[in-house]
Amino acid sequence: MASLALIPQSRFVFQKPNLSIVSSPNVSSSVGIIPKDSPCSKTRFLKLPGKVTRNVVVSAEKPWERYPGPGGETKGKGKGFVEEMRFVAMKLHTREQAAEGEMEAKAPEEQRVEKWEPTLDGYLKFLVDSKLVYDTLEEIIEEAAFPSYGEFRNSGLERSEKLAMDLEWFRQKGYAVGEPSAPGVTYAHYLKQLSDHDPQAFICHFYNVYFANSAGGRIISNKITREILDNKELEFYKYDADLSQLLQTMRDKLNKVAENWSRDDKNRCLEETQKSFKFYRNILRLILS
Numbered sequence: 001m002a003s004l005a006l007i008p009q010s011r012f013v014f015q016k017p018n019l020s021i022v023s024s025p026n027v028s029s030s031v032g033i034i035p036k037d038s039p040c041s042k043t044r045f046l047k048l049p050g051k052v053t054r055n056v057v058v059s060a061e062k063p064w065e066r067y068p069g070p071g072g073e074t075k076g077k078g079k080g081f082v083e084e085m086r087f088v089a090m091k092l093h094t095r096e097q098a099a100e101g102e103m104e105a106k107a108p109e110e111q112r113v114e115k116w117e118p119t120l121d122g123y124l125k126f127l128v129d130s131k132l133v134y135d136t137l138e139e140i141i142e143e144a145a146f147p148s149y150g151e152f153r154n155s156g157l158e159r160s161e162k163l164a165m166d167l168e169w170f171r172q173k174g175y176a177v178g179e180p181s182a183p184g185v186t187y188a189h190y191l192k193q194l195s196d197h198d199p200q201a202f203i204c205h206f207y208n209v210y211f212a213n214s215a216g217g218r219i220i221s222n223k224i225t226r227e228i229l230d231n232k233e234l235e236f237y238k239y240d241a242d243l244s245q246l247l248q249t250m251r252d253k254l255n256k257v258a259e260n261w262s263r264d265d266k267n268r269c270l271e272e273t274q275k276s277f278k279f280y281r282n283i284l285r286l287i288l289s
């Protein structure tokens with residue numbers, strides 16, 4: 001058994017039944033995983049230097065060094081803080097949602113999207129609530145209560161106008177488009193409040209919501225387009241420029257903004273990921289209502 005070294009001030013970024021994500025200002029990129037049954041998790045010791053053993057995967061190394069891409073390439077190298085946000089987000093997916101997911105699917109919306117039984121009414125509610133969330137995010141960025149928010153203006157990822165076009169299309173087809181419901185209203189309210197006093201935590205939501213739509217959103221879009229929209233492709237999933245380029249520009253901006261953050265700021269941002277998933281899951285659930 002290799003020796004264990006105590007890393008002062010290490011803290012849990014999040015915990016779930018079998019794993020804890022730990023971070024520490026004393027570790028370079030400082031995100032590690034400790035199975036809960038490991039003695040390390042109880043004592044908050046980390047194993048150094050970062051090595052993968054049968055039960056313990058904790059390290060001083062950077063996440064992308066431990067998680068090479070499918071072809072073994074060091075995916076993410078040089079991506080900075082965004083790679084940490086992605087790392088935490090991917091673990092919070094269920095195994096059914098994404099190959100890198102580690103959570104167990106419990107609720108229907110956490111199951112494999114192919115197995116979903118969406119309804120048109122439910123999907124419309126999802127679009128209405130999504131629009132409120134994107135309206136709110138885009139207003140916050142526009143008003144820029146903190147100068148860093150201004151960096152994210154005119155990214156080409158904005159969804160508010162696209163959603164307005166989709167909802168108008170439904171209206172013209174004779175569908176009743178209702179008012180936002182509790183999941184969207186609650187999330188929008190939370191985002192507004194958070195953005196006024198905690199930019200790091202807010203930016204976690206900003207990252208997750210926009211990147212979720214570009215990844216999982218496309219899987220959902222395929223299912224909905226085929227099964228309930230008679231192959232009508234919605235604007236929500238279309239971008240006016242090359243999406244991978246837009247995402248990369250956004251990653252670069254996020255990394256640049258995060259360069260000025262302390263380790264505590266970064267940890268607070270990472271810790272917020274769970275909330276982002278919880279709020280967004282409640283909105284996704286509308287599709288199946």
Ligand code: HEM
Pocket residue numbers: 086089090093097098099109113207208209211212215216217219220247276277280281284
């Ligand atoms: C039905 C639900 C969902 C499905 C099927 C899904 C699926 C996926 C998949 C397959 C990826 C990997 C994309 C890739 O690397 O090529 C991904 C990435 C991601 N997802 Fe999800 N996801 C879902 C929900 C969510 C939620 C609720 C959030 C957070 C609010 C989220 C945030 C993200 C983020 C931040 C990424 C990283 C994107 C990137 O690196 O470009 N996802 N998702």
